[in-house]
Amino acid sequence: MDADAKIRARLEAEILPDLLRPVGQARGLPGWAYAHPDVWALERRTVFARGWLGVAFESDLPRPGDCAPVDYAGHRLLLARQADGTIRAFHNLCPHREMPLLDAPRSECRTIACPWHAWTFGLDGALVATPNIGGVNRHADPDAQPGGLVPLGCGTWLGVVFVDISGQSGKLEDWLAPMRARLAAFDLSLTVEAPGEAVDHVYPANWKQVIEGAVEDYHIPWVHRQVGPQGRYEAVLGERFVGVSSWRDMQTAQRRLPPGPDGAEPEPLPVFPHMPDSGEFEASLILTLLPSPVVAAQIGHVAVSLYAPLDPARTLVRRRFRFLGEAASSARHAAARRRVRDSWQTVTDQDAWVHEAIQQSLPAREAAGFRARFSPFWEGAVHHFQALVAARMLGRDAA
Ligand code: FES
Numbered sequence: 001m002d003a004d005a006k007i008r009a010r011l012e013a014e015i016l017p018d019l020l021r022p023v024g025q026a027r028g029l030p031g032w033a034y035a036h037p038d039v040w041a042l043e044r045r046t047v048f049a050r051g052w053l054g055v056a057f058e059s060d061l062p063r064p065g066d067c068a069p070v071d072y073a074g075h076r077l078l079l080a081r082q083a084d085g086t087i088r089a090f091h092n093l094c095p096h097r098e099m100p101l102l103d104a105p106r107s108e109c110r111t112i113a114c115p116w117h118a119w120t121f122g123l124d125g126a127l128v129a130t131p132n133i134g135g136v137n138r139h140a141d142p143d144a145q146p147g148g149l150v151p152l153g154c155g156t157w158l159g160v161v162f163v164d165i166s167g168q169s170g171k172l173e174d175w176l177a178p179m180r181a182r183l184a185a186f187d188l189s190l191t192v193e194a195p196g197e198a199v200d201h202v203y204p205a206n207w208k209q210v211i212e213g214a215v216e217d218y219h220i221p222w223v224h225r226q227v228g229p230q231g232r233y234e235a236v237l238g239e240r241f242v243g244v245s246s247w248r249d250m251q252t253a254q255r256r257l258p259p260g261p262d263g264a265e266p267e268p269l270p271v272f273p274h275m276p277d278s279g280e281f282e283a284s285l286i287l288t289l290l291p292s293p294v295v296a297a298q299i300g301h302v303a304v305s306l307y308a309p310l311d312p313a314r315t316l317v318r319r320r321f322r323f324l325g326e327a328a329s330s331a332r333h334a335a336a337r338r339r340v341r342d343s344w345q346t347v348t349d350q351d352a353w354v355h356e357a358i359q360q361s362l363p364a365r366e367a368a369g370f371r372a373r374f375s376p377f378w379e380g381a382v383h384h385f386q387a388l389v390a391a392r393m394l395g396r397d398a399a
């Protein structure tokens, strides 16, 4: 039995019967699912190879001619902004003998030359030169069959660059449609990414652990004490996304941000137009498209986070912030934008020690045979997320 088949057999026999019970009686994924190299290898062939993956921000390549390498769960990708403003994606591997083509972002590229034998490609992937392929100063050879870069599926939404590595995931808009429908009350088309505001962090933890921390509010009163009172709350369970929804009135929602850097109250940010002045409404909707990005729609901003697994035990989180219209760039909202960014930085830092402690305890958890149990009220999305990951590893996802 090969390694994939062994992991799948263990999932079927040891894990699924308990995992797929109703949330209050279910038992979670075991420690080995967060650390075993064969699980990581299987995830790379399933979770991170099928479907549309959010791998970069459009703002990473703001101008035509910008190119960037992206490493995502071991996939080496190359993104290139074309003259018409669209972005194309390729494997960051030369079709000659697989040398990585780019090792750092570059601007004003008209072509990309491989550093090994100088095969040269247009930004559309077409092969434009093969210097010396037929001998010194002979740049063609009738017996050789050089080729260009093969484009991967690539598209954008909400400032995120999505890539379809498998080429079998259909249209990006169809893939995103269920999540966009759930977010429809928030008119995200009004939002613009704020330049220069970012929270980037590498958690020393498995990517699943990091996402599980993002899809429950249970820990907030203990780990994020500064984030005010909680209101009506429910898990959101999709086929391709999971998340949490929280209802608050406007006053309570506004109070969740700390004072500005100098203790003064900054000019308030504009809020989404559908939000009422009085009464409770859905003031926070945080959805994770499995496995990336996480979209956190709040009253006056949207935090968009890419979750990029670097290896089984490290996860890079990159956050950017979107605000309504001119509030994304106006000087008078600068303090309010900084306050939003700082509040996310604080939450990000506060989560770090939890993720690290959980990761470090995996061997003990494995030895003790522990399996997580869940609060039905708070952790329906964590449970659902684990079931979705298991289904993808088994090739049984509805997607
Ligand atoms: S490996 Fe790229 S040109 Fe040889």
Ligand SMILES: [Fe+2]
Pocket (backbone or CB within 6 Å): 213, 219, 223, 224, 347, 351
């Ligand atoms: Fe947290």
